[in-house]
Amino acid sequence: MKIYNTLSGQKEEFLPRGDEVKMYVCGVTPYDNCHIGHAMSYIIFDVIRRYLQFRGYEVKYVQNITDIDDKIIDRANQLSIPPRELAEKYINSYFEDIDGLNIGRADIYPRATGEVPKIIEVIQGLIDKGYAYPAGGSVYFRVRSDPDYGKLSHRSLESMIAMECAVGGDEKEHPMDFALWKAAKPGEPSWQSPWGNGRPGWHIECSAMSLKYLGDTLDIHGGGQDLIFPHHENEIAQSESFTGVKPFVKYWLHNGLLQLGEEKMSKSLGNLITIKEALEKYSPDAIRIFILSSHYRSPLTYSEEALEAAERGADRLCQAAYSQGGGEKSEESVDVESYQQRFAAVMDDDFNTPQALAALFDLARDINRANEAGLGAVEAQKVLLELAGILGLDLKPTWKLVRPVGITSAEEFGVPTIIQTSGEIGSEEYIENLIRQRDKYRQAKQWQLADEIRAKLVEMGIALEDTPQGTVWKQKR
């Protein structure tokens, strides 16, 4: 298996250090609802984890929650609620979102506020070794003490300072030095430390948590490309300086960013579509297909059109997974092995999900073809579901079958122009009664009346399909 490593800028053979793959992905700062840019990142790493497991690896997956930072404090103050309450609310919202998108949960979700002792331990260690210094109640990392600083983002300290963006902090020795610990301001939540009351800086929690839960070296560390600098660069500096062990991370993986229109979708720009909004309009499978149909390292632009295309694609896969063959011949006619191999081969090449999806669509066509010819495709359908499952696609059947009814008396067509049915309007009972009524008209070859009912159902957003087994229907999204 080959994986593209941001650190080397190349695809590398994937060789985890132990039996268990140690995987860490940067999580959310819960001060607002997540948008589909976040969904993109978490879906991609969910697929990577599922695929590793499929390939037989044990995976230990840790994802942090930054439940204390400037934005949480600001927003909480605006709303006049405690920061903890705000964070709690959006952590719950986050879990609803990932569950809704069929994203598997990480094994551990450590929270910054729950890891303060470990954070203090790491900071103290860095001070002791001369990599950090306290100043004015805060503690800063001394970037000049790390000769490797800039190796992930491929830039030099000189080039960073060249842009006179060196902001603030007269107390810092070097403009690029960054905070490990922030001195408490009045009214902010704070913790006691050897340097006075304060709270953790942004980058230090990830170092502390990954060291604590996964050890000195991780196999995979993931996140969006916007985290490469400064966040991940700083994590490397902190972790490698603290442990003296290199590398901190064997494979750095970064996903491309979701664009909305001409710009990156982001909370600060406010140009976003939340996961909840997306899930109201589209199925989880459609959202996943949309995201996985482009390579994870490429940027992707959100559009309604693309999501709708993905929705139809999801329908197509689902249809193929559950369609019934007409024939008696049970002999398997699809070469499932070639599809399994093709799927694995493209996923082995830096998780080429667009190619993996292409394989699934080809397999779906083969299944339909077999069914059309009355040949067996049961095994192929199982394989389709299995491979789709690696991409986190559920392919849940949405069609419901209504069996045909016989005509019991001619009177049933006595007052044919009035569509009447029992059950609460819009309920399943109501819909299925209408379908049975239409069925009777069809058997009596009263096409116009039958079509009238179908038109009424279509108006209600119900799609009908007449099959040899009966009429199936579903609510269109």
Next chain:
RNA sequence: GGCGACGUAGCCAAGUGGUUAAGGCGGGGGUCUGCAAAACCCUUAUUCAGCGGUUCGAAUCCGCUCGUCGCCUCCA
């Protein structure tokens, strides 16, 4: 200003030196169907932003031009 990515059919999007340029959506024609729907079959890029170069051979490598985007500040 520095670093990086990208520009492939109506739309989305793979492919990165050599047989017919994946796949999805959409469009057109057909089969099936009472009609539909779904499905299946055929079809939809002689060509990969433009211009040069390297090569027996390039969408794929190199240079330049144009255009778009990301990072360098909080961000998945």
